[in-house]
Amino acid sequence: MARIFSGIQPTGIATLGNYLGALRNWVALQEGEDDCVFCLVDMHAITNFQDPAALREQTRQMAALLLACGIDPARSILFHQSAVSAHARLAWIFNCVARMGWLKRMTQFKDKAGKNQEEVSTGLFVYPNLMAADIHAYHATKVPVGDDQLQHLELANDIAEKFNHDYGVTFFPRIEPLILKESARVMSLRDGTRKMSKSDPSDQSRINMTDTADMIDQKIRKAKTDTAPLPDNLHDLVERPEARNLVGIFATITGQTPHQVLNHFAGSGFGPFKSQLAEALIAHVEPIGARTREYLDDTAALDQILRDGAQAAAAIAEPIVAEAERLVGFLPR
């Protein structure tokens, strides 16, 4: 039996990109043999300043959303990162294993810091080390993520390899990304070359998992497209990123291949396609939003789920990180 680990930042509301790229895979993986550990990464969230009250609220909101998507605390461990100190302790060790050059190559750091590299937090720079610690603190070997996290997972493997080499052990295993091919990268509704993101300044660029039917309908109607009709093959979508994105979303949400979708809509304009897409999205997303609001009505129950999750998570991570501390030469606590 293997262990699965994944995380999501509790900043803003999860988007359709988070859901199609990662969360629905988390829910499916719970049905399998492997242990599942899912984490609200509040320590990663503060690499950019977060209003403290908003962070608390958004952490609960993300917990509620994960439960609403189908994460079952009886089958999976669900907790917030800061509640298990093993993450921070292992991250420090990894800060001392990872090399500056490795981190400088991270495209997400370069994107997020932009021209502002002198001004961003040092936490943002070492973000991938904490992410490696999240995974390796559980000896997890399978990590379900969207495409954008792949480089971070490669780095987590490099860190594990260097740790094992430096200390002459085979302690941290290799990890394998689990990426859903069809929806690894859901793009913005306003610009088909940018990923859909909870931090995009424009709310029109994304479907939030708590959007109402009216909002979803309006966002899909206004989603950027082009004037040509839908083609009958995928090849003709290569130069049409917005159309390709919408076809991909349609396919994923209705359980078809993009090819099947195009077979159905070939030659038609975007009008009928968009209204069926909105309908399918509403049927899928609206109940999740409603269940999220129900979970949020009982914060005491929600907090209890997270506390229980943290306790279960610590029971796994504590001995692993204590052993890593022993291996590097720290005296026992």
Ligand code: TYM
């Ligand atoms: P975060 O919070 O940005 O996103 C959570 C998950 O959603 C996926 N995702 C997408 N997939 C497809 N299309 C999109 N437009 C899209 N946007 C987001 C992400 O790939 C991710 O799987 N660094 C991570 C959180 C993290 C983590 C970890 C993940 C911290 N520690 C350990 C795995 C293992 C992040 O910021 O995810």
